[in-house]
Amino acid sequence: MNRPTYYKALKWAFLLLKEKQLDEQAAEYILLERQKWTKTDLIFKERSEMPVAAWQQFQADVATLLTGQPAQYILGQAWFYDLPLKVTPATLIPRPETELLVAWLLESTPATKALRILDVGTGSGAIALAIKHELPASDVWASDISEAALAVAQENAQHLQLAIHFRQGDLLAAVDNEQFDIIISNPPYISRSETRVMDYSVKNFEPQQALYADNQGLALYQQLAQTVAAHLKPAGQLFLEFGYQQAASIREIYQQALPQATIQIKQDLAGWPRMARIKLPD
Structure with missing residues (x-):
């Protein structure tokens, strides 16, 4: 896949996680945390093409999510x-x-x-x-x-x-x-x-x-x-x-x-x- 928009990247991740019966929302969570965005930020930017580094990081994160590892451990951070x-x-x-x-x-x-x-x-x-x-x-x-x-x-x-x-x-x-x-x-x-x-x-x-x-x-x-x-x-x-x-x-x-x-x-x-x-x- 060439560099997608944020919307298409998330759609791709959702499908992969759904196939494995894993939490689809973990992909959005990890993307927002990596970008330090709110959901409102994502709405405004979801049609923008992802930068190379962001797309590479997201692919790596999704690959790890597919093993079942929780997003918080991948990020090393959780909110409480x-x-x-x-x-x-x-x-x-x-x-x-x-x-x-x-x-x-x-x-x-x-x-x-x-x-x-x-x-x-x-x-x-x-x-x-x-x-x-x-x-x-x-x-x-x-x-x-x-x-x-x-x-x-x-x-x-x-x-x-x-x-x-x-x-x-x-x-x-x-x-x-x-x-x-x-x-x-x-x-x-x-x-x-x-x-x-x-x-x-x-x-x-x-x-x-x-x-x-x-x-x-x-x-x-x-x-x-x-x-x-x-x-x-x-x-x-x-x-x-x-x-x-x-x-x-x-x-x-x-x-x-x-x-x-x-x-x-x-x-x-x-x-x-x-x-x-x-x-x-x-």
């Missing part, structure tokens, strides 16, 4: 809460559903109040960095069991000039005797039995340590439930993201472990129960 984050195969790609969890925390928190907040299983640092950006007066901590993931999170914090206390370790073991006003976590929650219905790109490219958990995906919630009270101040809150079929189990786990706590379940934009807020008494 309007923040650009470095991502690598050592970190999960941040999801829009997790933005809803952060938004719920922010809605529940006075912006001017200085709080101690911990993000457990921070990965790329997405949750911790979004919170620190929105609540600059708060003292934000982040932990992860993965040294490689923490290195990415620290790089993101430095790039965004946001001060976070990073700790390596398994769940709350990373923070010893520290106490917090709020703990938030999006831990691994997928059961191995669900592998056959997962997207190819997720199960083949994203870090398995950050995806899967034992006991039908509930093991880490059970572990947190047994240890979290010692790390929360009076009236402290725990915010959790979980799988769309796990709400009843999450409620049961935390009712048994923290009988005095108030438990609230919230739905995502698709109407699935995907988030919980567990609040200790004063």
